[in-house]
Amino acid sequence: MSVRLYFGNLPRDLEREAFEAIFTEDTDNLVSVKLISDRKTGKCRGFGFVTAKTDEIADALVEKYNGFSLQESTLKVEKAMPRTEKEEDATPRESSGASDNQRNKSKKGGSRRGGNTTVVSETQTAAAEPDPRWAQDLAKLKEMLAAQTTPS
Numbered sequence: 001m002s003v004r005l006y007f008g009n010l011p012r013d014l015e016r017e018a019f020e021a022i023f024t025e026d027t028d029n030l031v032s033v034k035l036i037s038d039r040k041t042g043k044c045r046g047f048g049f050v051t052a053k054t055d056e057i058a059d060a061l062v063e064k065y066n067g068f069s070l071q072e073s074t075l076k077v078e079k080a081m082p083r084t085e086k087e088e089d090a091t092p093r094e095s096s097g098a099s100d101n102q103r104n105k106s107k108k109g110g111s112r113r114g115g116n117t118t119v120v121s122e123t124q125t126a127a128a129e130p131d132p133r134w135a136q137d138l139a140k141l142k143e144m145l146a147a148q149t150t151p152s
Contacts (some may be wrong), residue, residue: 002031003058004080005050010035011071014044022070023050029057049080 010019019035031051038045052058058079066077 001055002051002053003055005052005058005061006047006076006078006080007050007065008047008076008078009073010044010046010048010075011073012044012046014071019044019048022065026057026061029053029061 007019014035016035016037020033023030023033029052031053033048033050035048036045037043050061052061062077062079065075068075068077
């Protein structure tokens with residue numbers, strides 16, 4: 001199973017080719033090498049990722065490159081944290097309700113209609129299913145409420 005490694009404290013002027021050149025002797029043991037760059041400027045953001053083929057190879061790379069000096073910067077190398085659900089699923093939800101623009105306007109004091117007005121969109125009324133993250137808890141709560149008896 002492949003293991004992602006985080007390479008931090010990279011020099012800001014580092015080029016992708018120079019980052020890949022560091023691993024020329026380890027190429028057979030690597031799946032990918034990726035330098036993270038700024039979208040606007042194209043310059044290095046100071047970190048990158050290297051994917052090793054096995055856990056043992058990843059441990060050896062951490063030992064080899066953690067503390068490695070590159071262009072007067074000391075590298076920080078460790079196993080990368082797993083991606084979060086938000087990173088993996090970057091698509092917007094289908095029944096998100098009000099758009100981000102509408103939410104931001106109301107928070108910034110945009111057009112208010114006075115009082116406690118609740119705006120419900122068609123997608124909210126059509127998809128009245130509970131959020132899957134807490135649907136099980138909701139079912140448990142409903143069971144508990146049904147089991148309770150009111151004292152008379």
